Structures are given as structure tokens and as C-alpha cells.
Amino acid sequence: MPMTREEIDELLAEPHLCHFATIDADGRPRVRPLWYLWREGEFWFTTRREVRHTGRDLTSAPHVAVSVASETEPYRAVIAHGEPEVLPAEPAVLAAIANRYGDGGEDWAATAATQHDRVVMRMRPRTILSWNYAREETEGRKRTDL
Amino acid sequence: MPMTREEIDELLAEPHLCHFATIDADGRPRVRPLWYLWREGEFWFTTRREVRHTGRDLTSAPHVAVSVASETEPYRAVIAHGEPEVLPAEPAVLAAIANRYGDGGEDWAATAATQHDRVVMRMRPRTILSWNYAREETEGRKRTDL
Numbered sequence: 346m347p348m349t350r351e352e353i354d355e356l357l358a359e360p361h362l363c364h365f366a367t368i369d370a371d372g373r374p375r376v377r378p379l380w381y382l383w384r385e386g387e388f389w390f391t392t393r394r395e396v397r398h399t400g401r402d403l404t405s406a407p408h409v410a411v412s413v414a415s416e417t418e419p420y421r422a423v424i425a426h427g428e429p430e431v432l433p434a435e436p437a438v439l440a441a442i443a444n445r446y447g448d449g450g451e452d453w454a455a456t457a458a459t460q461h462d463r464v465v466m467r468m469r470p471r472t473i474l475s476w477n478y479a480r481e482e483t484e485g486r487k488r489t490d491l
Numbered sequence: 492m493p494m495t496r497e498e499i500d501e502l503l504a505e506p507h508l509c510h511f512a513t514i515d516a517d518g519r520p521r522v523r524p525l526w527y528l529w530r531e532g533e534f535w536f537t538t539r540r541e542v543r544h545t546g547r548d549l550t551s552a553p554h555v556a557v558s559v560a561s562e563t564e565p566y567r568a569v570i571a572h573g574e575p576e577v578l579p580a581e582p583a584v585l586a587a588i589a590n591r592y593g594d595g596g597e598d599w600a601a602t603a604a605t606q607h608d609r610v611v612m613r614m615r616p617r618t619i620l621s622w623n624y625a626r627e628e629t630e631g632r633k634r635t636d637l
Contacts, residue, residue, distance in 0.1 A: 360562070361562060362560050362562055364510030364512075364522055364524075364558045364560070366510075366512040366520040366521070366522035366556070367520055368514065368518065368519070368520050372514065372518065372552075373514070373554040373556070373572070374512040374513055374514050374520055374521075374522075374552075374554060374555065374556040375512070375520075375556050376510055376512035376520075376522055376556045376557070376558040376570065377558055377568075377570055378510075378558055378560035378568050406518075406520075408519040408520060409520065410512070410519070410520040410521050410522045411522070412510045412522040412523055412524055414508050414510070414524040416506070416507060416508055416562065422523075422524050424522065424523055426519070
């Protein structure tokens, strides 16, 4: 069974990392763990356009795939595809992302906002796949209509 | 600082999921959580060549990127790139992978081995990036020479 929208919201509200996949300039896959914030059906990320491969990749190939999974019971996963919109790095958004991952998000955001190539990305998924799994590997993945 | 080879072995011995990124037939990124086994400098995975998108993608684009991260302290991550070698699904290898993720790996492997398109993938990474991170987002990623 796919997860309901409420179950997806619940998983994505937990302070997991996402694994953010892009295509590099040679057409090969790249993936990295990244902080995220899920709010009202949209992902928010932050990266740097120059210093980070992830940020540079988006210039040549806008498509992104994102994977989030719980490694403890109940085992659940969400995969989303979309094209992030790149926006200026508002300190309030940076802090909202960083605060999911520990104390001191405002301090981190204040520093990050001074980085000249720091950006925020907003992504409303084109598709979301979700599933519950345990001793079933990742069988049973299903599309959830949003 | 990058992790030492011993620290990489230690992280990858923990029962994390990996997030396995490929390129789909349209040249877009795909990523999904996947079981893995790390042994003597090689990743072992299992998938299905027909039923799973991941397996099908490898037919057209052999390059893979893999991301593993701890979501609890000490925060560490490893990213590996390579081209998996696709091998027949030996039950002993399937069980060794599945047993990392709970009891009953042999039973799971016995069933999985009967699936006509079940394969094992062995990947010796071409590159490995690793880092420790905490309130530093993912700054400080470094290449580890193997």
C-alpha cells in the first residue's frame, strides 16, 4: 500500500536527511545527503551554486530525484521527482531548514546567508512514490496522488 | 577531514540503507533506498533487472552513485561512484546482504533466488568521498584514497 498524504507528511516531518540526486556535466548520476524542510507539499533545500557540485549540476540539468527513508521501524520511504526553483537565501528559510537538525539554526543561517552563492531551492514534486517495507526489501512501492 | 579507511569500513558496517542513484532512459536522475553489504572494499547490492527501475536503468547507463549517511551522532557520510558488475543471484550472497537488516535473511534469500530476474551487483568504487558533519551542513567533504 502506498502511504496516505498524512503518512507522507509524518515521515517527512521527522528529521531525516534526504539523499539528493542530480546529473553531472558528464551525464552521470550524483547523489549526496542534504538537509530538507517539507512544508505544505513542497520541499525546501539549501546549497551553494558554486562551491557545491549539487548546485552547479542544476545549471545544466534541472531534474532532481530525492529519497528519504527511515532506518528504524516503522520502515517507510518516499521518493520525489521534480525541478527545484532556485531562490535567494532568505535567513528565515535557512533557519527553518537548519533548525530541524539541532539547536543553533539561526546562528548557522546568519553565517550561511553571507555566502555569496548560497541559495534556497523550493521543489513541488511532480511525482511522489512511497512505501512501507520491512523484511520485504523495497517491494510494494506505489505512487501517491497528490 | 576525510575519514580513514577504517572509519569508512566502520560506518558501512552499520546497518544503514544506501541511496542508490542511476540515470533513467530519459537521462533523468533516479534514486532509491537499497540494501547493501560492504566487504573487502566492495559494495554488494541486489535488485531485479526487469521488475525494478533500478535494474533496468543499468542496462542503458552503467554508472551509479551511492550515498550512505548516519542520522545520529557521530554524523558521517560516504558517497561512492562506480559501475556495478551484474552477477547471478547466489543465495549465500543474498542472505549475507539481507541478514544485515534483520532476522530471516536465509528465508528471504531462498525466495528471492527463485525470481527469474533477481541479480546481485558487485561494485568496487572508482571514487569515495567521505566526511564528518554536524552543525556544519555537509561542509568538509574530502576524497579518501583507497
